[in-house]
Amino acid sequence: MHFKQDAMRKYGIIAILAIAIAIPFLTDSMFILNLLVLMLIFIIFASAWNLLAYSGQGSLGHAAFFGIGAYASTLIAVKSGITPFVTIFFGAAVAAFIGILIGLTCVRLKEWFLAMVTFGFAIIVQTLTVSVLAPVTGGWDGIASARLLSPSIPGYQIIEYFAVLAITIASIVAIWYIMKSRIGLAFLAIRENELEAQAAGIDPVRYRLLAFAISAYLAGVAGALQIHHIGYLTPELYGVDNSFWPVTYVILGGLGTLAGPVIGTIVLTIIWEGLKATGLTFGRYVIVGAMLILAIIFLPRGLVSLPEQVQEWVKRRKRKEPLPEPAGD
Amino acid sequence: MDNMGVFLQIIFWGLYAGCIYILLATGLNLIFGVMKTVNFAHGEFLMLGAYITATIFFLTGINPYLIILLSMLALIGIGAVVERFCFRPILGTGKLNEIFLSIGLIYIFQNGAAMIWTDEWQSVKSPYDGITIPVGSLFVPLDYILIMVFTAAILCGLYLFLNRTTIGMQMRATSQNRKGAMLVGINVERIDIISFGMGCSLAAAAGTLWIVSGQIFNPYMGSIPAIKAFAIIILGGLGSIPGAIIGGLLMGLAENGAAFLLGGIWKDAISFVILIIVLVVRPTGLFGEKGE
Amino acid sequence: MKYPVIFIAILLITAFFAGCTQQQATAAPGVIKIGVIASLTGPASNVGTNMWQSAQVAADKVNADGGVTLKDGSKAQLKLIVGDDESTQQGGQKAATKLITDDKVDILVGGYSSAVTSAYEQTIAEYKIPYIVTGASSPIITHRTDIDTSYIFHHCPTTDTYGQYTTMFIDQVVRPAVNKKLGASADRPFRLALLYQDTAFGKGIQTAVNDTIVKNNLKIILISQQSFRMGESDFRTQLTAIKATNPDAVYLGAFPNEGAPIITQARRDIGLNTIFLNAENNDNAQFYKDVGQYGEGAIIESRFSPYTAPAGAVADSQNMFKQSYFTRFGAYPDMMGASTYEGVFIAAKAIANAGTTDKATVRQALVDLKMPQIIEVMKDQTISFSPDFRESTFDLWMEQLSYNATLGETRPVIVWPDNLKTTDFTLPSWYMAGSSS
Structure with missing residues (x-):
């Protein structure tokens, strides 16, 4: 049984990769391609948020790191003329550094204190960007950013898509590696029981900071990619929207799993664009909100657990057992 | 106007703005005390309370100060539904889930309200609009005084309810020791629903008082006050009502000081700067004992 | 039924989507x-x-x-x-x-x-x-x-135009009226205060006002420049600071949901009885409703109003x-x-x-x-669009609000420029000029 599951997972991954590679050749719609690029970027962003949550820390202000990565990378690229493909990683390093600083204030905090601090941090960073730092950041007017590739290169959209796809895959592989390694185990141990983890010789402060740093780094990569894709940067990037979307994607896909953010982002993007096509406006958010709540209550491990859940329900029904109180354990 | 007059006036506005925060923070404290649950969407109940009052006012033209009771009753009902179908199923599955659930509630309530009432800014005119009464050296709008009176009355009512009625005492018992309360035969799930509903009705009162004082409103009005109310109860200590009142006043003063000295853009950010500094020094909040 | 199936299904849907949208393009x-x-x-x-x-x-x-x-x-x-x-x-x-x-x-x-x-x-x-x-x-x-x-x-x-027109209006109409009321000499500097939203919009207005004054060498001094965060609802601190500087008028770089509370709080709570000048986006029905009686005497720079139209062809x-x-x-x-x-x-x-x-x-x-x-x-x-930046040029007007007791709201009348106006600008009886120095 276990062996079979692994094999199927392997084929699944191969299938996705094949489709991801084939899509640009199946469609010549720039809208789809652009949508996919933005979706890939949000997969990185959601995965970054997910890694932090994996260590038991739920941030409500990840837009801060998304934005810091974007600003730092843009400023480096514009001032030095280095290609964005390189500056993305410097920009992300700045985000990681700030991530450690904010992590230092957060490591001793629990759940919703931490949520409040991160939420407030995004507001503080936005305020700094438009006040003290305005001479560098352009304030509310924003600044033009270097593009990943010049539009004069023929077929640059497709190249850009593959570049972003490569970075996305690299990020997911990196996260997979971290989750599998001793670091990931330490994250898990801290999340489950901090005292026991400490007794087992894991230093929670160090690992929590590490989680902050890695998560902020990847969020910074995502932010920088998005801005180099769009070409213009304003402080709206720090908005609450950008902090809440990754949470929504991850919860729906499956919190604390590698595939969760990927599936959540893909499914929600499709649903979102589909609802938009029907002409719904505010209704879209109501539906997404309802899906989020239903997922938390009835599918606490997200869409990735849907097949198992369905099997479970079917089995129980066959045995005529009453359904268990959902999610209560 | 002399400096003393200006100073008094600023204190007075701090009190008035503090009323909204105090009602919100007290509601949050009530819910947290009993259920140990946080609801980041608490501000949406303020918004719903405001809209329910405004709708009844537009339809009937009744004095909006009287509608406050209807609005509070309606929110007890809505709060009870939210508690029963959203928070109860996830009780005990971890604090993170409550935070994520709140995000879903924010999406639903804000945009649901926009679907029903549109997201245009609206306003309600108080029947006492334009009436001012002299208090010492200043002239104060009658509405502001009414708001303080209403807030004080609601808080006194709450105090009596918690100390004199059976349900109130059961709530306090549950808040002090949930298992113990169950052992002595208190139906804690019923207490949960009641306290959640009451917390929401305090938010509805805050929303009503806010719009009656001439504040204009739209479906997104609740988020910022609620977040600030959270900051206040973290500062003032979870479950401490005097802490919430002092915290609310201090926050009001800090905000106005920052707007004056650093520029208006810092008004929201300063709350969080203070919050972060306090939490770095004391991770459990200023007056908090054990955090949670 | 394991995840791969879902993965594939999702991607097939994406591809299907791609196919569908493409067909619409004929x-x-x-x-x-x-x-x-x-x-x-x-x-x-x-x-x-x-x-x-x-x-x-x-x-x-x-x-x-x-x-x-x-x-x-x-x-x-x-x-x-x-x-x-x-x-x-x-x-x-x-x-x-x-x-x-x-x-x-x-x-x-x-x-x-x-x-x-x-x-x-x-x-x-x-x-x-x-x-x-x-x-x-x-x-x-x-x-x-x-x-x-x-x-x-x-x-x-653009905010450049708003600021420019409003500042010229202040110089040509409000300044002489205030001087007349005070009995001051024609070269008394006009004391203008600014209260603006801290965004590209508000700062654009701030810059435009400053530039217009310098460029035309106007007798207007900016005695106070206060800002607030977008979506703010309590402006009393900034208004108190402005009042302390004794302004002759206050120019607001604000959205309607901010402009109406600013004027209400200034007149009702602070006792700042002066002329408030608003940017054109405030000229909508909701603003008149929200500001109520306190809007009296205020000015809105505009190009299209729900309640008035300029004299002449476009009415x-x-x-x-x-x-x-x-x-x-x-x-x-x-x-x-x-x-x-x-x-x-x-x-x-x-x-x-x-x-x-x-x-x-x-x-x-x-x-x-x-x-x-x-x-x-x-x-x-x-x-027509200008050759340099492809911008069309509007002729903006200024309207003044007066209270209509039966409606319980104010209504605008155009007071400037001369070719569009229907009546003249007046200082309300309760108007208090700044210090006469």
Whole structure:
């Protein structure tokens, strides 16, 4: 049984990769391609948020790191003329550094204190960007950013898509590696029981900071990619929207799993664009909100657990057992 | 106007703005005390309370100060539904889930309200609009005084309810020791629903008082006050009502000081700067004992 | 049933999606496709909805009048396709790309919020599609140098213009009136205070006021410049600081949801009984309702008002637009709606002049455009775009509010400039000038 599951997972991954590679050749719609690029970027962003949550820390202000990565990378690229493909990683390093600083204030905090601090941090960073730092950041007017590739290169959209796809895959592989390694185990141990983890010789402060740093780094990569894709940067990037979307994607896909953010982002993007096509406006958010709540209550491990859940329900029904109180354990 | 007059006036506005925060923070404290649950969407109940009052006012033209009771009753009902179908199923599955659930509630309530009432800014005119009464050296709008009176009355009512009625005492018992309360035969799930509903009705009162004082409103009005109310109860200590009142006043003063000295853009950010500094020094909040 | 199946299913759906959207792109003959970019969701959705509905009213009018005649003599009807920018940068970029590459629109109209619009200007530049921006008030839209903005035309006054007109009005009308009241000499400097939203919008106004004073060497001193955060509801601290400096008037760089509370709090709570000057976006029905009796005496710089129209030619066409909008949607349009309404006419006219929908030819037609004003008053009664930054030039007016006790609200009358005004500016009886020094 276990062996079979692994094999199927392997084929699944191969299938996705094949489709991801084939899509640009199946469609010549720039809208789809652009949508996919933005979706890939949000997969990185959601995965970054997910890694932090994996260590038991739920941030409500990840837009801060998304934005810091974007600003730092843009400023480096514009001032030095280095290609964005390189500056993305410097920009992300700045985000990681700030991530450690904010992590230092957060490591001793629990759940919703931490949520409040991160939420407030995004507001503080936005305020700094438009006040003290305005001479560098352009304030509310924003600044033009270097593009990943010049539009004069023929077929640059497709190249850009593959570049972003490569970075996305690299990020997911990196996260997979971290989750599998001793670091990931330490994250898990801290999340489950901090005292026991400490007794087992894991230093929670160090690992929590590490989680902050890695998560902020990847969020910074995502932010920088998005801005180099769009070409213009304003402080709206720090908005609450950008902090809440990754949470929504991850919860729906499956919190604390590698595939969760990927599936959540893909499914929600499709649903979102589909609802938009029907002409719904505010209704879209109501539906997404309802899906989020239903997922938390009835599918606490997200869409990735849907097949198992369905099997479970079917089995129980066959045995005529009453359904268990959902999610209560 | 002399400096003393200006100073008094600023204190007075701090009190008035503090009323909204105090009602919100007290509601949050009530819910947290009993259920140990946080609801980041608490501000949406303020918004719903405001809209329910405004709708009844537009339809009937009744004095909006009287509608406050209807609005509070309606929110007890809505709060009870939210508690029963959203928070109860996830009780005990971890604090993170409550935070994520709140995000879903924010999406639903804000945009649901926009679907029903549109997201245009609206306003309600108080029947006492334009009436001012002299208090010492200043002239104060009658509405502001009414708001303080209403807030004080609601808080006194709450105090009596918690100390004199059976349900109130059961709530306090549950808040002090949930298992113990169950052992002595208190139906804690019923207490949960009641306290959640009451917390929401305090938010509805805050929303009503806010719009009656001439504040204009739209479906997104609740988020910022609620977040600030959270900051206040973290500062003032979870479950401490005097802490919430002092915290609310201090926050009001800090905000106005920052707007004056650093520029208006810092008004929201300063709350969080203070919050972060306090939490770095004391991770459990200023007056908090054990955090949670 | 394990995850791979879901993965594959999802991706197949994506591919299916791709297939579907592509098929829509075939262009029917005799149809001109105009893409309207508007914020139908998010914080700016009330303005966005207004813009989209105004565009529909305009397209219906053009079509009812026979559509657009092309070079080959054929008549083409307008077809509007809306793109919702969700009031966000990602949303704007998705909407623009979809309209251009999937719906293959011939020309674009709309765009609100400079932050959102600047996020997809890159896409406009890349596909070289004419775009008439009718809702973003920052001059930066067509002044950017990092990309080619030559296809972008700006038909909406910018914060530069607001600030300039209002400052000139203060100098020519308010300053002499105050001097007369005080019995002061004509060279007494006018004490102006600024209270602005700390965003590109408010700062744009601040800059424009400062520049106009310096450039024209006006006798106006800025005694206080206070700012507030967007969406703020309590302005008493800033107003107290302003009051302490004894201003002769206060210019507000604010949105309607801020302007109304500012005036109410200043007059009711602070006792700052002075003239408040507002930017044009405050001229909507909701503002009059929210500000109530406290609006009396205040000034709004405007180009399109729900309750008044300038003396002269455009009054009839303004009323006709308001009427047809009201019949269809049961509400009144605002000024971003008015310029979007005109945007559709400008697009139709440019395509008619070009005789084709070829984008470069249409762009040239827009550059050369000289068409009579439609519902808003333009400089020289003509809509044309400046050669340097492709901006049209509006003639703005100033209106003063007076209280109408039966309505319980104030109503505007135009007091400046001379060719548009219906009455004169007056200082209210309760007006208190600043210190007379």
